[in-house]
Amino acid sequence: MKVTEINKPIKERGMPSSIIKHKQKLAMMTDKELADRFKDADEDKLRRMAWGHGYGKMSSHYWDRVQAGKKDDHREISRIMKYESKLANMLNQRLK
Numbered sequence: 001m002k003v004t005e006i007n008k009p010i011k012e013r014g015m016p017s018s019i020i021k022h023k024q025k026l027a028m029m030t031d032k033e034l035a036d037r038f039k040d041a042d043e044d045k046l047r048r049m050a051w052g053h054g055y056g057k058m059s060s061h062y063w064d065r066v067q068a069g070k071k072d073d074h075r076e077i078s079r080i081m082k083y084e085s086k087l088a089n090m091l092n093q094r095l096k
Helices: 017-028 031-037 043-052 061-095
Strands: none
Touching: 031 061, 043 061
């Protein structure tokens, strides 16, 4: 490998290194973190971003992950509410 090749920006399928770094950063996030970050993004924007990151033309990769993150968030809230309800019932029984 020549010394001049080392200094060239990393490319993956012709992508600039900044796009690759952004793609890697998003890949390291959980679905919930991704949903929090892109909570206001519409489906079209997320599909265009996935296409730009090399997932295929109008891929639903990021849209699917954001939707999964939102479902996880709802499940977590439901789980907490059930726990609080059980705790309140236990406290009421002890106070009787």
